[in-house]
Amino acid sequence: MHQHGIGEWQMQSHKCRSYCSAENCLNQAYARKLCVKHGGKRSCRFEGCQANARHAGYCCRHGPQVSKRRCQTEGCTKFAHARGLCVRHGGGRRPQYDPNEAMSASEINLDEMLMSLDAPSSLTDVVMSQDESCAVEFTAEEATALAYFLSPNPTVTGN
Structure with a gap:
């Protein structure tokens, strides 16, 4: 703890800010070296109201009402x-x-999607269509991915 009774983290984040000049006051100064309590911020212009002024010299209760x-x-x-x-x-x-x-x-047309694949550089797996009149070639990675998505209960396996 430091001389003003605040922790180290507060000293680091508020180290450039000064303290109120009123006697025995440890609050942060805003204007004219005074804290809010001692006049560092302006009060509402509405007669008898001591709340802080927000907009146009009035507090949120007495200032202009903004309708959404x-x-x-x-x-x-x-x-x-x-x-x-x-x-x-x-x-x-x-x-x-x-x-x-x-x-x-x-909506996915699997046959159309398979035909649009680029020719693989290393052919390791061949998948036959149901009528076996057409063969489509895949890389090992493509065949593994296809098997995963076509299986009824896909499970993820680590490499």
Whole structure:
């Protein structure tokens, strides 16, 4: 503990800040070498209010009331987030991906996908189609990945 009764971590993070010049006060000084309690921040202009001034010389109770915008969709009473709309009506964050590119497993044409693969440099496995009239060649890594995705209960094995 240091002379002002604060810990080492506070000394490091507040080492450039001065203390209130009022007698026996250990608070951080804000303006005119005074803390909030001793006049380092302005008080609310409203008569009789001693709260700290926030905006235009008034505290949050007596200052201008900022009304939040409502969703522009007819009949909706929710608050607008972005583009004048609530989250439900499109005011939320935009997706980072193209949802039109996502495909379900039933939409994937496996034959088409396999035919689009580049010719491997080292052919180690050959997989026959169901009618055995066509053979498709894979590298060991491609064959392992394909077996994993086609198996009914895939398990991950370490190398």
